[in-house]
Amino acid sequence: MHEFSLCEGIVKQVSRANAGVLDNVSQIKIEIGKLSGVDLESLIFWFPVVAEKLACRQIQLEVNEIDGLALCSKCNQQFTLTNLYDACPHCQSYAEYQILQGRELLVKSFSLIN
């Protein structure tokens, strides 16, 4: 249910960058990391509801999902991290890693109709 708040955050960030105007916004591109704690299906479900509420119109949402990538501090190798509780596949140590990507929650860009 926190995805509703995130949808509000997406629209508000665009509004702020566009001098409070949402009438001419046709599309918003976002980046969501797979380890960010966001349920993408729920976010996509709520977005039209929030767009209608805040912008009184529909805005197309384009989502780029980012895979989790970690660097193991024990064996110094990179690996794809699917779950926060996964062990390093190279040395089997748990949670001894630095997350390089996959925690993103970003509004990348938005499109305006001329």
Place this chain on the structure above:
Amino acid sequence: MCVTCGCGGDNNHAHEHSHSHHSGDHHHEHTHVINLEAEILAENNQFAAQNRAFFKDKKSLALNFVSSPGSGKTTLLEETIKRLSGQHPIYVVEGDQHTELDANRIRSAGAEAYQIQTGKACHLDGHMVGHALEHLNIVDDSFVFIENVGNLICPALFDLGEQAKVVLISITEGEDKPLKYPDMFFGADLVIITKLDLLPYLKFDLAACEANIHKISPRGKIIQLSSTTGAGFDEWIKWLHAAKNYLS
């Protein structure tokens, strides 16, 4: 100067022109793309930063308590208030979907409390907590305990401006909870395993629970306690004083 939105500079702008042709009609659509690179949670993070600056200014320690509903957050706070009373002022921000019940329990235990009723919202955010702080007369050198809405999912994403996050798990919940809700345990500065007095009546594997927590947070501190018997409270109170010295 961009003629469409009036912003300065052209270096972060890309222009896309798409042309479509349908049965002889000529549509000429222009869209104008503006790069933003903004955090979705930017607004919340700004409120959280203001709260954090407030706590620093007050030389006070603010903790965000998160857990499932019914894991014993309010009871832990009641017992903690009784043990800390007379040492430092204590303030509690209570978050629940409805009712003032928890704030009343905290007031009876001897601390000033403000209840946030979130209505339909499933978590506290930086903005709500900022307004709650306006209702408390927080003096220097205090403890500020923020009891989040009982929910192991949503509160994980929202920084409230606390200096440390304390996650509670009661032994009636099962030792696999940390793996089922990893986002919450990932950000924990301290995990407290509660209701230890019920251990003889349950099939709960304490060692497995701790191992699961350490899979997500390898150096995370864990304290086992019972608010009913007082077991583990010496360690918890010691942690609180140390955290206050280091973090506030």
